[in-house]
Amino acid sequence: MAYLLKKPTSEEKLQILGKTARFDVCGIPGLFARKSKKLQRFKFIYPAVGKGGCVRLFKVLQTNCCEGNCFYCANRKDRNFVRISFSPDELARLFIQYHRRGLVDGLFLSSAIHGSAIRSQEETFKTLYLVRKKYGYKGYIHYKVLPGSEDSLIEKCASLADRLSINLEAPSPHHLSKLSPTKDFSEQLLAGVEKIFALNRKNPLKAGITTQLVVGAAGESDKEIVTFSHFLYRNYNLWRVYYSGFVPIKDTPLENTPACHPLREVRLYQADFLIRKYGFSPEELPFQKNGNLPREKDPKLAWALSHPEKFPLEINKADYWELLRVPGIGRISARKIIMKRREGKITSLEELKATGCVVKRARNFITLNGKFFPSSENGKDLDQQLFLLEEI
Incomplete structure (x- = not known):
């Protein structure tokens, strides 16, 4: 069941669709994310790590009306909540207003699948086109590709965006089946990654391509996640894999599943950094017998202590x-x-x-x-050395 607001204002829509967009990850792990007091009232502005420091992304969904029924998702078809949509002109105008006020540095545009992937992708493309062509915006845009979109439409989107991404959600078909009753891992999701990889190879995007994995909802181990991420980096030249710690949503099939511990998300990012930038292989990482990374110490320290x-x-x-x-x-x-x-x-x-x-x-x-120069002091504070301010 769903219900609609009667003639909501643009700001009311933004509060709803910006809050829902928080499940699409594009920046700092939640444990380290801090907003300035000025921005705390804006639920749709998110900090992301960029060259020179922290950038502020205007992150929003075009619509939360969805045909999908993913077991963990706040927008699932069978869930009772407010359904709402932006028109392309309305959303483009709203973003430009916030940008001109100096409140945001970039746009992260995503959408639920309303009607069909093609229809929804066309709506977000119209928004993207207006932001670039009507308003002349030259800054950063991260654009989310929906599974099942047409190649020609994705190519048009790529010509206007700095980054493309598509959510894989899980490290294998087995784990995806625990998250979604309808999504196909190989024919739909991985095929989508292959499409944007081909586009990026043909006409390189300024900020490359990325994906996202949900952590802690499908019984996957850290080893399975990191090994899959390494496969993606090696075969598809991904700029980043983002890890979204699972948060149970009321009135979904997984509402009683425990939330992902925030430190698990942090350790995955640290392990990811060791593989991408520090010359480690997945086989070298200090996984425990259950396949997970230790929480009590960062993986680099754990590796050093074990060698x-x-x-x-x-x-x-x-x-x-x-x-x-x-x-x-x-x-x-x-x-x-x-x-x-x-x-x-x-x-x-x-x-x-x-x-x-x-x-x-x-x-x-x-x-x-x-x-x-030995010392008994080990530095018990959270190790943030792997989160260098250098990339979104």
């Missing part, structure tokens, strides 16, 4: 990739260490700290000119 034969590492001799495996040393500090060594050996923890290395994490794993 005492690799440490302590001599800072003045290690290469770039060896340095990256030291807890407390990231990509920026590793480069600075190598640059500083050209001027002479690093002889003190103060010199090492000046490179950006987090010494309290690194000191138990390194030597400087053969000297060891």
Whole structure:
């Protein structure tokens, strides 16, 4: 059952369709996301990590009217809630108003499937076209492709967007069957990724292509998720895989399924970063017997503690990739260490700290000119070193 608001205002629509859009992930894990006080009242403005810092995305659905009946989804057909839609002109105009007020830096446009994927994709394309052509907006747009859309329509969307994405939702057909009664993993979802991959290869998008996986609703392990993500990076050149921790929604078949622990989402992002940027393979990651990553420590630290034969590492001799495996040393500090060594050996923890290395994490794993600096302090705060402000 569903019901409609009588002549809702554009702002009323925005509050509803912006709130629902939170389930499409495009930025910082929820545990680290913080809004400024100025933006806290705007439920449709979301922080995302971009070059130079945090950017503010106007994230909204064109409509929440959906033909799908996914077991976890707030917009499922059999759920009782307010159904509402924007016209393309209405949504385009609303976004431009917020952009001109300096409240948002970019647009994230998605939609439920109303009538058919083709019909819904046409509506969002019209919005996209108006934003670009009528209002002359030159900034960032992340555009969500719907499963089942026509190739020609997707290509037109790609010509106007900076990033395309399509949600795969699960790491296998088996897990997808626990989330949706109708979606086809290979013929519909993975085929959609192949389509946008082909478009991106033909005419590279500024911000590439991405996908999203739901975490914690279908009994999947972290190992299954990370292994699948690695497959996607290797075969489809994805810019990012986003991990959306499952949140139970009232009046859905999965309403009594426990929510995904926020730290699980964080550990997946950290493991993902180790694979994409730090030279790790999925097989090297410290999965537990149940296939999940440990929550009590970040995966890089867990790997280091389980490989005492690799440490302590001599800072003045290690290469770039060896340095990256030291807890407390990231990509920026590793480069600075190598640059500083050209001027002479690093002889003190103060010199090492000046490179950006987090010494309290690194000191138990390194030597400087053969000297060891062990400490009983392990740095118990949440490790955010893998969330560098460099990409959306």
